Amino acid sequence: MKEAKPGWRELPFGAVPYKSSLEYHTGDWGVERPEFDLEKCTRCTLCHFYCPEGAISFDAGHPEVDLRYCKGCGICANECPAGAIRMVRKG
Ligand code: SF4
Numbered sequence: 259m260k261e262a263k264p265g266w267r268e269l270p271f272g273a274v275p276y277k278s279s280l281e282y283h284t285g286d287w288g289v290e291r292p293e294f295d296l297e298k299c300t301r302c303t304l305c306h307f308y309c310p311e312g313a314i315s316f317d318a319g320h321p322e323v324d325l326r327y328c329k330g331c332g333i334c335a336n337e338c339p340a341g342a343i344r345m346v347r348k349g
């Protein structure tokens with residue numbers, strides 16, 4: 259029988275998840291998400307590499323965010339050299 263793993267809500271304060279965030283839907287944490295301006299975007303892929311959750315992909319030839327994993331930290335928007343990302347409220 260497979261052992262049940264705790265979700266992030268069950269973890270004690272200060273705990274460090276040791277598993278890949280694939281198993282933790284860190285998108286539950288965030289109140290904001292990135293919005294991409296594809297006119298400004300140069301497809302440099304820096305947002306993909308800076309995202310701590312690996313939530314940004316280029317499968318469609320431009321940046322897309324997987325909201326299951328985006329925790330709304332804003333690092334991508336801060337690091338985008340083209341100013342092509344702004345953070346907006348999730349909802
Ligand atoms: S960092 Fe900015 S310019 Fe570069 S791919 Fe991402 S959104 Fe586009």
Ligand code: SF4
Pocket residue numbers: 291292308309310311312313314323327328329330331332333334335
């Ligand atoms: S806001 Fe943070 S978690 Fe979400 S896509 Fe940008 S860098 Fe990744």
